Amino acid sequence: MSNRVSVYRREHFNAAHRLYNPSWSDEKNTAVFGKCNNHNYHGHNYDLEVKVTGTIDPETGYVMDLKVLSDLINEYVLDILDHKNLNLDIAYFKTVNPTAENICVFIYDILRKKIEENYDLQIRLYETERNYVEYPC
Amino acid sequence: MSNRVSVYRREHFNAAHRLYNPSWSDEKNTAVFGKCNNHNYHGHNYDLEVKVTGTIDPETGYVMDLKVLSDLINEYVLDILDHKNLNLDIAYFKTVNPTAENICVFIYDILRKKIEENYDLQIRLYETERNYVEYPC
Amino acid sequence: MSNRVSVYRREHFNAAHRLYNPSWSDEKNTAVFGKCNNHNYHGHNYDLEVKVTGTIDPETGYVMDLKVLSDLINEYVLDILDHKNLNLDIAYFKTVNPTAENICVFIYDILRKKIEENYDLQIRLYETERNYVEYPC
Amino acid sequence: MSNRVSVYRREHFNAAHRLYNPSWSDEKNTAVFGKCNNHNYHGHNYDLEVKVTGTIDPETGYVMDLKVLSDLINEYVLDILDHKNLNLDIAYFKTVNPTAENICVFIYDILRKKIEENYDLQIRLYETERNYVEYPC
Amino acid sequence: MSNRVSVYRREHFNAAHRLYNPSWSDEKNTAVFGKCNNHNYHGHNYDLEVKVTGTIDPETGYVMDLKVLSDLINEYVLDILDHKNLNLDIAYFKTVNPTAENICVFIYDILRKKIEENYDLQIRLYETERNYVEYPC
Amino acid sequence: MSNRVSVYRREHFNAAHRLYNPSWSDEKNTAVFGKCNNHNYHGHNYDLEVKVTGTIDPETGYVMDLKVLSDLINEYVLDILDHKNLNLDIAYFKTVNPTAENICVFIYDILRKKIEENYDLQIRLYETERNYVEYPC
Numbered sequence: 001m002s003n004r005v006s007v008y009r010r011e012h013f014n015a016a017h018r019l020y021n022p023s024w025s026d027e028k029n030t031a032v033f034g035k036c037n038n039h040n041y042h043g044h045n046y047d048l049e050v051k052v053t054g055t056i057d058p059e060t061g062y063v064m065d066l067k068v069l070s071d072l073i074n075e076y077v078l079d080i081l082d083h084k085n086l087n088l089d090i091a092y093f094k095t096v097n098p099t100a101e102n103i104c105v106f107i108y109d110i111l112r113k114k115i116e117e118n119y120d121l122q123i124r125l126y127e128t129e130r131n132y133v134e135y136p137c
Numbered sequence: 138m139s140n141r142v143s144v145y146r147r148e149h150f151n152a153a154h155r156l157y158n159p160s161w162s163d164e165k166n167t168a169v170f171g172k173c174n175n176h177n178y179h180g181h182n183y184d185l186e187v188k189v190t191g192t193i194d195p196e197t198g199y200v201m202d203l204k205v206l207s208d209l210i211n212e213y214v215l216d217i218l219d220h221k222n223l224n225l226d227i228a229y230f231k232t233v234n235p236t237a238e239n240i241c242v243f244i245y246d247i248l249r250k251k252i253e254e255n256y257d258l259q260i261r262l263y264e265t266e267r268n269y270v271e272y273p274c
Numbered sequence: 275m276s277n278r279v280s281v282y283r284r285e286h287f288n289a290a291h292r293l294y295n296p297s298w299s300d301e302k303n304t305a306v307f308g309k310c311n312n313h314n315y316h317g318h319n320y321d322l323e324v325k326v327t328g329t330i331d332p333e334t335g336y337v338m339d340l341k342v343l344s345d346l347i348n349e350y351v352l353d354i355l356d357h358k359n360l361n362l363d364i365a366y367f368k369t370v371n372p373t374a375e376n377i378c379v380f381i382y383d384i385l386r387k388k389i390e391e392n393y394d395l396q397i398r399l400y401e402t403e404r405n406y407v408e409y410p411c
Numbered sequence: 412m413s414n415r416v417s418v419y420r421r422e423h424f425n426a427a428h429r430l431y432n433p434s435w436s437d438e439k440n441t442a443v444f445g446k447c448n449n450h451n452y453h454g455h456n457y458d459l460e461v462k463v464t465g466t467i468d469p470e471t472g473y474v475m476d477l478k479v480l481s482d483l484i485n486e487y488v489l490d491i492l493d494h495k496n497l498n499l500d501i502a503y504f505k506t507v508n509p510t511a512e513n514i515c516v517f518i519y520d521i522l523r524k525k526i527e528e529n530y531d532l533q534i535r536l537y538e539t540e541r542n543y544v545e546y547p548c
Numbered sequence: 549m550s551n552r553v554s555v556y557r558r559e560h561f562n563a564a565h566r567l568y569n570p571s572w573s574d575e576k577n578t579a580v581f582g583k584c585n586n587h588n589y590h591g592h593n594y595d596l597e598v599k600v601t602g603t604i605d606p607e608t609g610y611v612m613d614l615k616v617l618s619d620l621i622n623e624y625v626l627d628i629l630d631h632k633n634l635n636l637d638i639a640y641f642k643t644v645n646p647t648a649e650n651i652c653v654f655i656y657d658i659l660r661k662k663i664e665e666n667y668d669l670q671i672r673l674y675e676t677e678r679n680y681v682e683y684p685c
Numbered sequence: 686m687s688n689r690v691s692v693y694r695r696e697h698f699n700a701a702h703r704l705y706n707p708s709w710s711d712e713k714n715t716a717v718f719g720k721c722n723n724h725n726y727h728g729h730n731y732d733l734e735v736k737v738t739g740t741i742d743p744e745t746g747y748v749m750d751l752k753v754l755s756d757l758i759n760e761y762v763l764d765i766l767d768h769k770n771l772n773l774d775i776a777y778f779k780t781v782n783p784t785a786e787n788i789c790v791f792i793y794d795i796l797r798k799k800i801e802e803n804y805d806l807q808i809r810l811y812e813t814e815r816n817y818v819e820y821p822c
Contacts, residue, residue: 564701586769588769632725
């Protein structure tokens with residue numbers, strides 16, 4: 001059995017978005033995305049859970065200082081996404097549909113570069129209390 | 138002591154909004170509303186709690202059938218606000234800033250007309266888990 | 275302004291019940307109570323919030339010892355209602371429909387006799403996270 | 412590392428049940444199942460979390476449309492279990508004890524047939540906020 | 549009916565404390581306060597809910613800017629109480645038992661001086677999810 | 686696919702602690718542990734989730750009786766940690782820094798000896814709603 005421990009940090013952001021595929025007709029977008037395709041956008045309180053797995057540093061008793069992890073999330077994720085319109089304000093989502101799945105992968109790709117490779121990383125993103133996604137599995 | 142009982146029904150909706158005062162400069166809007174003034178909107182999962190106070194009907198044991206209350210909220214509030222841009226899609230918020238306070242009063246005014254006068258009515262609206270408002274007090 | 279303080283204690287119980295009015299036809303019971311009228315009962319995790327208001331005892335710093343309040347709730351309410359069928363196991367609900375409203379009043383009437391009169395008492399009962407009631411108001 | 416993403420949908424149902432083994436004496440049933448063996452049943456608000464794992468469809472940005480998943484859960488699970496007495500109303504639980512573990516496997520077996528094989532499926536069932544189960548592991 | 553609206557802001561702090569009355573014997577302190585009298589302290593995650601009631605400013609749509617309220621709470625309450633030992637680090641609790649009731653009144657007295665008199669103020673303090681207090685009532 | 690099922694039991698305890706490394710200077714301890722290094726301790730409501738994985742006993746329908754698991758946790762973990770000062774009252778934490786990671790491993794090591802080897806065991810410990818850890822992974 002591994003002696004690795006996972007640590008989790010939960011953060012929040014609020015954003016607007018609209019789901020649609022620009023190569024489809026309005027009719028098909030409405031059929032597939034329903035209310036989520038509202039032209040003028042709607043929005044969510046996103047709950048973001050970042051899981052980092054590693055070994056305990058015997059000097060500190062930490063796998064990773066959660067204050068450091070929180071600062072990384074704030075600087076590289078929340079400062080970009082919080083109180084934004086994902087479709088209009090984030091270049092990446094001009095060509096990628098901002099579903100919870102795609103936002104989750106986007107956040108993972110940002111944080112993976114900021115966290116040393118000896119740590120495993122997993123992202124869970126809650127779009128609502130009833131709908132949420134996780135990557136990687 | 139009154140023999141009145143309060144019943145509560147909680148519903149949810151998701152919407153985009155932007156806070157600003159059109160009679161102010163951009164600078165003043167940013168100074169007052171900060172990130173909430175983002176031109177392209179941001180959004181929230183709104184949690185709506187509707188409190189109705191009355192006497193228990195001895196035939197049913199209900200103050201008010203919460204299924205009926207839920208249907209009223211869905212028909213007259215959620216069908217209007219859910220998955221919408223409050224500033225662009227709701228006529229009332231073209232001239233009224235869609236703060237939680239103003240949305241709460243807006244919802245109260247709608248439901249007050251749909252619920253008989255012998256019932257008291259109070260609305261609580263959660264914009265986030267940490268910011269919420271209540272009307273009337 | 276009063277110098278009174280409210281203290282709250284939250285407890286839980288699980289029970290089965292069925293809603294119906296024995297003086298009505300099956301058709302009317304189904305029309306009014308819908309799924310809640312299932313002949314074989316259904317059930318809930320009830321969340322019970324007991325609010326007691328009084329003045330702070332300068333010797334203890336307590337309005338009321340919440341351990342004492344918890345013991346009262348356990349002895350006089352939970353031992354009677356927890357893991358029971360409200361319609362079949364509780365004499366009171368053989369003639370009174372066990373709606374959340376009526377259960378709330380039932381609990382209030384029990385606890386009111388056990389808590390000294392200089393304390394105010396209010397009961398909130400959650401039948402689900404979205405449906406709850408409060409008495410008195 | 413896999414590029415698979417998990418999506419979760421949470422639903423609710425309320426049901427009555429009683430735990431017992433019909434081949435045991437009343438004494439042994441009471442000794443093993445305690446209050447959960449109450450002859451007249453008790454009940455719960457069950458919280459159901461369905462996790463589906465697959466790859467993101469590049470056309471929609473979805474692993475699986477959570478509205479479709481919700482509809483499947485409603486049609487094949489909630490319409491059968493919600494507001495029911497598990498022991499009396501569900502044929503399967505006439506011979507299988509309706510513990511959280513067995514209900515969880517029952518739900519998994521239903522949904523596994525309704526969700527394409529290229530998706531992984533896992534069910535978590537909350538009987539209370541403090542007691543819950545997960546299958547498969 | 550008043551046109552006043554309540555706005556709520558929720559904050560958190562973590563602190564250690566011990567309950568006891570220095571004029572009592574060890575035996576009496578243990579009898580009254582039980583485990584909460586542990587000589588070496590124990591601790592809590594306190595959840596603080598601040599409710600401010602006033603009229604909506606027609607220029608902003610706010611009763612009070614919740615960012616301003618949050619800053620007041622942080623500066624005058626959390627900077628004093630967070631990550632502290634209430635008995636040892638806070639002069640006021642050298643002579644006052646740091647029960648939830650007394651902490652709640654202490655916080656109210658601080659914030660009442662910082663919030664204009666035309667606003668009503670009420671404090672709710674959660675010591676645990678099951679034990680909480682409110683002042684004034 | 687395995688036919689194993691996981692069962693979870695959630696419990697709570699309240700404790701004080703202080704984070705520091707006795708071989709470091711005060712300056713370094715403050716630089717690394719910040720507010721968590723307060724000499725007089727601070728505290729938390731710890732939420733403890735114990736996950737046990739095994740096969741369903743066909744006689745009971747249980748993987749493990751959660752009442753039995755709850756009793757084990759209460760006897761061997763909560764009676765030791767609840768309402769205690771981790772640094773002063775628990776011998777183990779006189780030489781090990783009581784971070785969430787180290788507390789989680791401490792609890793695992795206790796419970797692993799009390800639960801039969803054919804069961805898998807995993808511990809999740811919430812220090813706050815936003816900071817939590819899990820072991821083993």
